[in-house]
Amino acid sequence: MNKAITDGLVFNPPLFEDGLAAWSSQDGLPGSDTYATAGNAVIVPADQDFASCLELLKTEGTQKLRSMGRTPILTGCYLRVTARVKAVSGNFPAVRIGAYPIASNGSGISGLAQFGPDTQLAAYGRVETVTAIIGTGTRGGVDMGWDNRVANAHIGIDLTGPNGGVVRVDDITIEDVTGAYLRTLMDWVDVRDYGAVGDGVADDTAAFLAADAAANGREVLVSKGTYRLTDHVTFDERVRFEGTVTIPASKRLSLVQNFELNSYIDAFGDEEEGLRNAIQALFNFTDHDTLDMMGRRIQLTEPLDVQAAVFDKDTYANQRKIRNGQIDINGGPAFETTVVSASASYDSTEPRRLTNVQNIANIPVGALVTAGTGVGREVYVTSVNVANNYVVLSNPLYGAPNTQTYTFRRFKYALDFSGFSNLQRFTLQDIEFLMAGQSSGVLLPANGLIFHFKDCFFTGPKNRAITSHATGCQGMLIDRCQFLSTENTLRVQDRETIAFNVNKNDTKIRNNRANKFRHFGVIGGSGHIITGNHFFQGDNETLGQRSAGIVFAEAQAKTVFMSNYVDNCYLEWTNEFDPNPDFSAELSFGGLQIVGNIIFSSNVPSSYAPIHIKPYGAGHYINGVTITGNNFKTIKGQALNRVDLIDTTFATLDRARFNDVNVHSNTFHAVAKQFQNPITVPIVRGSAATNWEVDLTDFLPFGGEARVIQAVMPEGRVTNGGGATVWHMPYGVPQVNNDRQSVRLTWPEAVKGKVFVTARCDAPT
Template identity: 50%
Template sequence: MNKVITAGLELMPPEFEAGLDVWSSGEGTPGSDTYDGVPNAAIVVADADFAGCLELQKLASTQKLRYMGKTPLLPGCYLQVKARIKAVSGALPTVRIAAWAGDSSDSHVAGVIEVGSSTTLTAYGTVVEVSAIIGTGSRAGVDMPWGLAATYGHFGLDLIGPNGGVVRIDDIEITDLSSAFLRDMVSVVDVTDFGAIGDDVTDNTAAFEAADAAAAGRQILVPAGQYFLAQTVSLNSPVFFEGSLRMPVDKMLLLRKSFDFPSYAAAFGNEEEGFKKAFQALLNSADHESLDLAGRMVTVTAPIDMQAAVPNRSSYSTRRVIRNGQLAASGGAAWDTDTWNEQATYDPNDPRKLKNVNNIANIPVGALVEGAGVGREIYVRSKNTGAGEITLNAPLYDAVGTQVFTFKDFKYMLDFSGFSALSKFGMTEVEIQCNSHCSALRLPSAGTVFSLDHCFISRPKDRGITSIGSGCQGILVDNCQFLSAEEAATVPNRSSVGINVNANDAKLRNNRVTKFRHFALLAGANNTITGNHFFQGDSIAGGVRTAGLIMASTYCASTISDNYVDNCFIEWTNEQDPTPNFSGGFSFSALSITDNVFLSSDVAPWFSYVVIKPYGTGHFLNGVSISGNKFRSINGNIDRADRVDTSFSDLDFSRSKSVFFEGNTFHGISTAVASPLRIRHEQATVASTWTVSTAGAMPFQGRARAVDAVVAIGPMRNSSGTYQYPRPWVQLEQGSNRDEVKLNWGESLRGEVQVVVRVDK
């Protein structure tokens, strides 16, 4: 680079023979004294060494010589000032290149070096050359680094030392030496050429911006050093970092042409800090929809508060994605769970509030809440410290009054709970490797369509994905693997949960989930759970199993299809109902469980694959379809595939409606249930009333509430053996369990019939 050529700069001062009125004995600024007509300065036209030169007698302690013209100094430019001088008579002085630095407003730039190295003349008639390099950057070989504040200089020399001597000075030369400082004249622009100083103190914002402006698409080089940037910097050219940066948390580095994790990791010299700054830029730039981790592993030493990394954003709703890499937790006390046991009051008339909470300031948003009458996966959604109130993500089923609650703050690798809302955010092909140190993701309080696709949630300590509010609305979890940290533990000793959802429209599809206590708790409606394989067994013979999938909403409106439910079960509850006794609505309704594979081994005989657990009285089935499933128990039979957990209450089977339990297969299961249920009943002795038992084969051991058909198989005979052709009338809900029907013939008969019985009307 040569600015004389590329920028058309005039650098060379005029020859002395052109007149001394432009050569100052001061700093060269307008109005300073010149050498024109003074007695100690004269032009020598012919000299043996110099064609023409200035003869000058030293009369001042510092005899200055400055060109009064403004020699420009552009960003990235390096100028060499050179002079040839010889002593003629008298005392021998010392000589040095010197200058005066000026800014764009013609003010003096203070604090910069304005003299070069000194050379003492030692003999008369010997020509000595002195030189110095002036430039914007503090580079090796630069004598006077002026930074970006100086835009021009008055250049010349100083004579110092003893007075009285006479010297002759050849015409002063100023040349552009910028090319000597460029590593690659074509493709690299060095920030230090624009005044950047890697001392971790100087604010280099202006220098970086100037380098970017000059780069015009070429690569910017940040050489070794620690560079402080006090303000947000946006770079529109590719950047290569040998050195690293330091910035305030609220200031951003926007690498528009180098936007990927490796660039940010290099920029900040730390993977964790680089990830935070890259995420900050992702939410503050329209140029990129995703942050590419480029296959890199980011070592994470403490929970990352994702909102704190972007302090200018409390909410965000434009699609953004983190993709293609791994975040791995390293051990340390930062991951330890914090626990508080504090007294609070619960009123079911205000079902999402805890009031009069002791030490509420200590309890963080996002903490798990446990206590008597508290359902699973209840979290602190928000709090009002002044009012002493906590808002919960869901109501409590039986916690009325005052008690001591336990609050557990699990630590999450990526914690989004600081966002008031975050929508259309996703992660693709990312492994969150918790290494048993921490949980994985805590979702924001509100938002829609958070998505994970082809991701790994590996060995979370407590939770995989936690929703503390409605940030799970429309969540999409597809083709992911949830790998438990509790695989070696027996089922009763497991406590980790893969995911919980509070809002509607969750989609869990084609995921593989290993040995958590629960795969998922879904408390919203309109969910699709399809194609997943979740398994939770252990090697204990006759062992217990926990729910793989918990549906915690009575009106479910959900489809569970084509899953592989392995050594666990589907549980349907109303544990998030503040008034769990049925008082209106649809009760347990609108759930379809179809075409799944259910498998268990070495389980207790009372184990079942579909369990309904009402937390209050009066509930009933109202629109349930369980069809096309394959139920199989190995290494020991189980009693039945379906069951009501009556720990709190039973279902009211007198109100069952639209219940279909059909087309399923049963292997290793003692009682195959169905509704409609086809029963072949043979009456060997004549009787006018035949009692037909369903033998517990009504779904969930419900009642025989309807008969769709009675068909005779073969002839009906009376006591004398005569064929009869009667039409029976039916009595429903007979027997102590009300699961029998009676066929009344009007006369005593014997024979065989097929009866189709239903558990509903």
Template identity: 50%
Template sequence: MNMAITDGVVFAPPAFAADNLGVFSRGDGTPGSSTYANLPTAAFVPADQDFGGCLEIQKTDSTQRLRYMGQTPMFPGTYLQVTIRIKAVAGSLPSVRIAGWAGDAGGNQISGVTTTGPSVPLTTYGKVVEVSAIVGTGTRGGVDMAWGPQAAYGHFGLDLTGASGGVVRIDDIRIEDVTAYFLRDMLSFVDVRDYGARGDGTTNDSPAFSAADAAANGRRVLVPAGTYYLADSVEITNRIQFEGKVSMPADAILSLTKNFELPTYIDAFGGDEELAFKKAVQSLMNNSDHESLDLGGRRISVTAPIDVRGAVPNRSSYAQRRVIRNGQLRAEESTAWNEEVVTSQATYSANNQWKLTNVTNIANIKKGSYVEGAGVGREIYVKDVNLGAQEITLSQPLSDAVGTQSYTFTRFKYILDFSGFDRLNVFEIEDVEFQCGERASGIILAPLGTVNVIRNCVFNRPAKRGITSPGDGCQGMLIDHCQFISYEGGTLTQDRVSVALNTNANDVKIRNCRASQFRHFAVISGSHAIVSGNHFFQGDPSSNGVRSAGIVICLRACNTQITGNYIDNCFIEWTNEREPEPDFTGGFGFAGLSITNNVMLSSSVASWFSYIVVKPYGTGHYINGMNVSGNTFRCIGATINRAERVDTSFANLTFQSMKNVFFTGNTYHNVSKGAENPLLVRHSQASGAQTWVVDTDDRLPFNGYAMEVESLVTRSRPRDGNNVSKYHMPYTSTREGSGQDQVHVIWPEDMRGDVTLKVRMDI
């Protein structure tokens, strides 16, 4: 780069002449300053043997100044070398230095900058000495006078210092563009140092970065070696290359709009991957120029939970679609992953079902803590903490905890922790592997939020949880094509503690995921969920082994579809453990669960194992809408009694109240009693009897009552004891026998024959 050549810019003053000494100032060179015209102690010498034409000056002032009064232009990224040849001819020998006056675009003097070059003594009469200095906007090696990006022009010349009275002769002042000393010709980037960046780690280089970006105009911005402190938020709109690094306050945002991917942020922050990730996420949620953060396939070593709200301190809630994608977050060995466990006494009331009150030691209880205690259902978390009121808001009501008791609050540590936000909507995580390493859990959501998405992610060996919802941040959440890999594969099922995911709010979709050997795959507390296309398996090597629930539905009126899944060595459990009443009685019933077209497999299990388990808490509960159809139930290496059952640990179902229960089109392999409803029963009566006792053979779902006969068809000729055909119309009586699962077909006289009935266990 040479602006004198490429742009025709004139930097050098005119040569000294007898008629132009009025443009050379004895002061600072600004308009109105005294000149050398008609000065008795100065004259133009037309024919010096060394210089040709030159200016002769007698030093009369303590600092004798010579400045060209023309404005020599200054440009960011351009460096000028000012050179003067001088010799002493008589009298005292002074020292000489290049000097200048710095002006900004408004004509004001710039203060606080260096305006003189190195001083050189004149030691011999008649010896020509060349003195030079380099001036520019940037602070770079070899630059004597760095004036910063605000410099627009200068008045250049020299100073004579030292003893007065001596006479010197000065050759013409040369000013040359020496930018090529610092930058190669045809350079495709601008250097932040040319715009005043110091890179010393303390000077605020934010203005210099912004100025360099403004000047780049499509070229790259170069950040050379050094540490550049950016005290303010900076947005770079051109591509940028980091050889040095930056440091920033936590609330200052670095937005790299043309290089918005994690590898560039890692370069920007000197290889600190964890800090770079936080600053990139901060920019993601504060800039409209990019909707996603690409991790560039990088593995990020994480030494402590990433508090996303802490990384974005200016946002308490967020509701614009943003995506983090394509990388790996790896939990490294650190005590920061240690769980925080607090034991406190608290009071629970059925009239205040979402709160714990009078909580002792509440200051030590963290939002998002897992709650344990008598009458506390599975996957209950602290949604909020009110220190002043000594109250805790729960993610779900408790089941049987009315009164005052001790609770344990355990705060698991998550690689990505969103719980500090009040609300987070439409946030997506895609193609990210969470390498938890048995140290950390995966993700904890915000307490409120809608339509967040976790897609194509892998949760590898989470310590306790893959995805945790501590409140309603899972409303409408989509979990698609994710893999959950437990570290508890060699642990007996009953001893496992890890859970792949839980939800609390409605409208969740869990689709096409794979989960291996957790305690539970999904604990679902909201309604209108869709669980489809997943494969989750939870077996262990033990014979007659215990199996745990793969899916736990914690809401009676769940309106949930479970379809097309591969349910392997685990079962679907439907409970009402979120019921707030102390006695759990009555209600609308277990309603709205559809289990269709699933592959259900078990091996080496106890005979009492079942694939569908309803577990009522309290009395008076019944099924008020359930569809089980098109499923394949298969057991290998054992035979189980039935595919469905009631867990009567707390209570049984009220069978006389069952409604809208459909078990149709299922296939059973090594299942002794394949349930159907309506159940097709064939009965043959070989001996004459007025009352035919028809047994349903324990094949009504859940060992239910024979409540209704949907149809009765005679399959052979009804006949009396004399083998005479009779055309009587029988009637039926239901709920017969000790188990109320028999039907009596009643004739007006003793009859023989064959009938087929469709019997229902619901009304």
């Protein structure tokens, strides 16, 4: 810093040869005595050492020489005053720099230092250089450390010691030495002082490293310019960017002391480039496990390929996190969906492969696979083997023909992690994805464990909010996130967006909120815990259609679905990821617990049911389900006929094999037939009869058969036709009539009265 250069300020006092009226023998204030008419001062036009100079006879104890002009004193600015003096004759005085501080109103300020150190003259004709530093701070090396009351000063010299000596004084100079002086006093160093050029052409790598090494606890300043770096650069000290840097994609800039997004944006002069390089550093040094976006909104003009940004690795297992910011999609061609159609063959003995694939080189990894038949929901391309002409799928197909045409749609995602072959323990927290129908949200890595979404907003995804195209969803956590669809004005049946999908096991989906997607989640694998979520999918249609909020796509779900708010959508349980969907020797539909949920609908027809089982092949049955403590309620439309339904599009269930079906303690509002298992119902006969029958169709879950009579208990007397009490017990016959949903009690004689019968649709094991 040099104010004489940058701001054009004049610090030097006038030359002596311009007249002694500008020089005071007192403090330099207006009206003080000058040397213009003094008998002890004269201008010497030519001196062998000084050329023109002032010759002064010392006549006072402290002989003052002060400029009548005002030298500006600026906060943070340090001035070095220099006087060259020599003794000519008489006694030898001492010489020092003197200065009188004044306020902005011109008045003097007392109590501040007014002179520098003495220099004793000791020989005639020997030139002595006398200096002092003036500044607005009491730093080491400052001779006159003033405060911010000082606005100007009258500067000159003092002669002290014995009178009678004659001295000659060269013109006094004042320099702004702030830049040089504060290099060791200020808390920063500039990379330019260590050889950086900043022209975008010269290699400034070595200069950056040298500046960081020299900082020694101080901040490094990258001053204005464009600095080309050709190798890795790590700043161990804090760094501040006024200029910008360029660096190859294979090299990284690591900011150890200020590792946050703002610093990287400043460094690269571009939000997207700053975010890419910050992510690269996040994966490549161990001083920080979190990239803080500092609340910034970053506009993306193209999908951010995270693995490409990291560049030098495609596996990573240490905990890492990106948090606290917004990602705003600035839509354009880079976010357009890639669509490829190709004929391919399928064989269920290789359930995750398409073979003999036409046009295979154009099929992108991460593409959604659809076809005319046999492809379940959310099946993606996991990998493509061009050399051997096959495509690996995220899930098996459920009955695809030997050959058909498939469509591959590759959505584009704000953050695309698919380039990682394995990524574990990665977290996105407090990030809002502002997609506005321009892009999808996040594509997970191919493989991994415990990818965590925490307190994020997914607003307006074009196709998907979170996609797993392989097994990177293993153990995934989605906590307290908001999923806001861009299709909220569409009818349910016209929607296509999905909040998330799962292919592997052990996810935790907790306390999220989603509105008006086609599906909130399509969940393969097993071992999931889904709790505390609120997802709603209604529309304004009168008695309108509804779609599945959650699709459980594996028959053996092994999942707890508890304390959720299921709003105008249903739960659908399928085996659409089974390559041989007809039942064989595997476990059938089991392991699902639906406990303590609010299951609500409005303005729906009586045929609507909030729990569906949809077998994709014949012979399946229920082999373990718990549906307890739920609140089923509908308003405005028609009362529901019942809440359970078997979707027989492909097949029905084998009702005769139901096992371990626990349905009880639910509450119902505007539901005609309220399912329960076991079910206890009364049988009342007003006239004597030997056979008493009761139809349990309205109660048994999912059309189950009345397979077991557990108990028969009379209420009051059972009497014969003559009114005598009958003490005999009947025997029971389950699975009566064609639908096998009735039970019959047969008495030893014709009787009348009331009994309660408890029956089950499942047999004891």
